[in-house]
Amino acid sequence: MIWASLEILFAVTTAASALCWIVRQPRVAEIINLAAATIDCLLVGWLLAVTPSSGVRGFGDFLRLGPLGLWVMLCTALVYFLASLHAIGYMRRMHEETAHLNRFYGMFAIFALTLFLAPVENNPGLFWISIELTTIASAFLVAFQRTAETIEAAWKYVVIASAGLSLALLGTILFYWAGTFTLGPSYNMTWSRFAAIAPLANPGLIFFAFLLVLVGFGTKVGLVPMHTWLPDAHSEGPAPVSAMLSGALLNCAMLGIVRFLEILKDTPEHTLAQTALVAMGALSLLVAALFIVRQRLVKRLAAYSSIEHMGIMAMGFGFGGALGVMGALYQMLNHSVTKSAVFFGSGSMMRAYQSKRIAGIRRVLDAFPVAGLLWLASALAITGAPPFGIFWGEITLLQGGMASENRWAVVWTAVLLVVVFIGFLSHFRRMYFGRPPTRTPETAFHWTELAALALAVAATLGLGLWWPASVWAYLRAIAHHLGST
Amino acid sequence: MPTPSLTGLTQAILDLIAMCALLLTFVMLGSHWIRNHILAFAAQSWVLAVLSAFIGFSGHYPALLVIAGLTLLLRGLVLPHLLVRILDRAHLNREFAPVLQPAMSVAMGALCVLLAYGAALRLGQTVDGQSPVTRIGLTSLLAVVLIGFLMLILRREAVSHLLGLLVIENGIFLGSLILMPGLPLLLEFVVVFDLLLIVVALGMFVRHLRAEIGSTDSRALDRLVG
Numbered sequence: 001m002i003w004a005s006l007e008i009l010f011a012v013t014t015a016a017s018a019l020c021w022i023v024r025q026p027r028v029a030e031i032i033n034l035a036a037a038t039i040d041c042l043l044v045g046w047l048l049a050v051t052p053s054s055g056v057r058g059f060g061d062f063l064r065l066g067p068l069g070l071w072v073m074l075c076t077a078l079v080y081f082l083a084s085l086h087a088i089g090y091m092r093r094m095h096e097e098t099a100h101l102n103r104f105y106g107m108f109a110i111f112a113l114t115l116f117l118a119p120v121e122n123n124p125g126l127f128w129i130s131i132e133l134t135t136i137a138s139a140f141l142v143a144f145q146r147t148a149e150t151i152e153a154a155w156k157y158v159v160i161a162s163a164g165l166s167l168a169l170l171g172t173i174l175f176y177w178a179g180t181f182t183l184g185p186s187y188n189m190t191w192s193r194f195a196a197i198a199p200l201a202n203p204g205l206i207f208f209a210f211l212l213v214l215v216g217f218g219t220k221v222g223l224v225p226m227h228t229w230l231p232d233a234h235s236e237g238p239a240p241v242s243a244m245l246s247g248a249l250l251n252c253a254m255l256g257i258v259r260f261l262e263i264l265k266d267t268p269e270h271t272l273a274q275t276a277l278v279a280m281g282a283l284s285l286l287v288a289a290l291f292i293v294r295q296r297l298v299k300r301l302a303a304y305s306s307i308e309h310m311g312i313m314a315m316g317f318g319f320g321g322a323l324g325v326m327g328a329l330y331q332m333l334n335h336s337v338t339k340s341a342v343f344f345g346s347g348s349m350m351r352a353y354q355s356k357r358i359a360g361i362r363r364v365l366d367a368f369p370v371a372g373l374l375w376l377a378s379a380l381a382i383t384g385a386p387p388f389g390i391f392w393g394e395i396t397l398l399q400g401g402m403a404s405e406n407r408w409a410v411v412w413t414a415v416l417l418v419v420v421f422i423g424f425l426s427h428f429r430r431m432y433f434g435r436p437p438t439r440t441p442e443t444a445f446h447w448t449e450l451a452a453l454a455l456a457v458a459a460t461l462g463l464g465l466w467w468p469a470s471v472w473a474y475l476r477a478i479a480h481h482l483g484s485t
Numbered sequence: 486m487p488t489p490s491l492t493g494l495t496q497a498i499l500d501l502i503a504m505c506a507l508l509l510t511f512v513m514l515g516s517h518w519i520r521n522h523i524l525a526f527a528a529q530s531w532v533l534a535v536l537s538a539f540i541g542f543s544g545h546y547p548a549l550l551v552i553a554g555l556t557l558l559l560r561g562l563v564l565p566h567l568l569v570r571i572l573d574r575a576h577l578n579r580e581f582a583p584v585l586q587p588a589m590s591v592a593m594g595a596l597c598v599l600l601a602y603g604a605a606l607r608l609g610q611t612v613d614g615q616s617p618v619t620r621i622g623l624t625s626l627l628a629v630v631l632i633g634f635l636m637l638i639l640r641r642e643a644v645s646h647l648l649g650l651l652v653i654e655n656g657i658f659l660g661s662l663i664l665m666p667g668l669p670l671l672l673e674f675v676v677v678f679d680l681l682l683i684v685v686a687l688g689m690f691v692r693h694l695r696a697e698i699g700s701t702d703s704r705a706l707d708r709l710v711g
Contacts, residue, residue: 125672148697152706186667232709
């Protein structure tokens, strides 16, 4: 049953993509894509309920469905659904491209497919391939509009991400090499095999390989200083694509780092590896905070906020311990839905005001009482204000940090979170309360844009008001499995 | 190969082939004609095919013979052909504004090799004692990867960046052939497939770069900052 529903998930997404290319009707394509996203969402929800906590293997030894992978898939499915909903109204307003919209949805479904594939891969090599495929699929989406800026962003994205990922490949095959000393020249490469060989292998080699993987997947996660592609790609793509990049893709890449950290859990280098991850997260947080304060473009603001949150998540996983990991995972889910809302709002407002600049958007509430309020709520949520979900993720993760070796990072994070809060919201203050805008915005929002925004804000508010006991237990089981008690 | 049992001759041939592959990266570093780079890349891929056939024969890894064929076909013929097509469509023939003169690039490449040798010596010693196979494998792996990154840094043309990525991949492939000939065939297969996708995708972007920005020089890509 579990594998059947996973097969259905892949089949539905593939079929949706193929249909979008075949029918050529934008209006039909958007419905097909939304239907596929809805089905995917329901299937992942069902899988979450029925999959045993020890995980299941299938398709030979190639796929493995476990709680951690499912959690990442849940984030992807939610963002895919919300983004597909938002895309309907948003993409229709992109008048210059309406003729090719079926291609957009076809590619969008392929992108989602690669994102669903990565978390279930049981072979680190194939996991790497899936992540590389996400790069190619999403690059076409970023460049969908064919302007000088989008082409530049897509080009930088592919070159930087591929160069970074080649280091992750190097790290992966060095792990394999470390295993050949105990298992012989040829063996089946799986995550659990790697975990079994790590304690027996040479610690120096294992740590070297881990650093390569950290830098490699860290490029895709957007950890500083390999983050340079991220603000460009996130800010130049259409808003639904930005939401997918930020809310789904970054998590999948982070999963790679977490899995390799898990492999090291019984080695003497584990603490050092954790500290490396925390240090990288701390640096990301610092750089993101500085760029947020001085930002002048709306979507780049949201993009740097993604770097900030991935940095915080990296620290959570690096802190380890039950609370660190659970906080990071809760943060992952909340960041996915909240950042989607921030991008939806930014994209729609940019369209309405015909400006990418923060200075071009003024008096939002005068023109958009409902959407403006929702967007403001999402901005509050993303800075970590209660009562939204991210607040709980961050608090839990920092509690985990207090119990870890890297207590300095807790103070560091607390200070920088205040900087981000002030910087981020002062931009919003100017957009909401400044002088009246020079040109009146075009107020026709499509209902799907509003619905996606409202659903995402409601989700993060709900998760903030109530962290269900079953979710707590679920995350606790993942943390336990990752070697944290 | 953790415990290599190679005769002197096999070892010497292995060294020779690996050095050939390494030298070909210097051909790419030293010339500013992009067509030469592509030819050198193709030649390097053929050398890699010979290497994998050789290791397949001498070490009894039948899968490596398949890989040799695949390498010859995809890395040695299809990829260079696609690259030449991109070059022709974009009307490019040389690197017009190199950051460094060829001699300086080659000198930096030599530094990379020294660095790689030092690292390989240390890492090889802790991992595998004094095995010469480990040393040559790690040295060529790290050296070619480092030079690939050097090409990414020093070159301005979009197509040269693409070649830099491919050289990095070739370096990883070269090292993995020598160090772990038992690496599953599947992995090699999908990596090559993936390279094809990247080349096709970037090839399309090169056309758009030309159309929208009017240049394939990476210095023209300066709109997105901050």
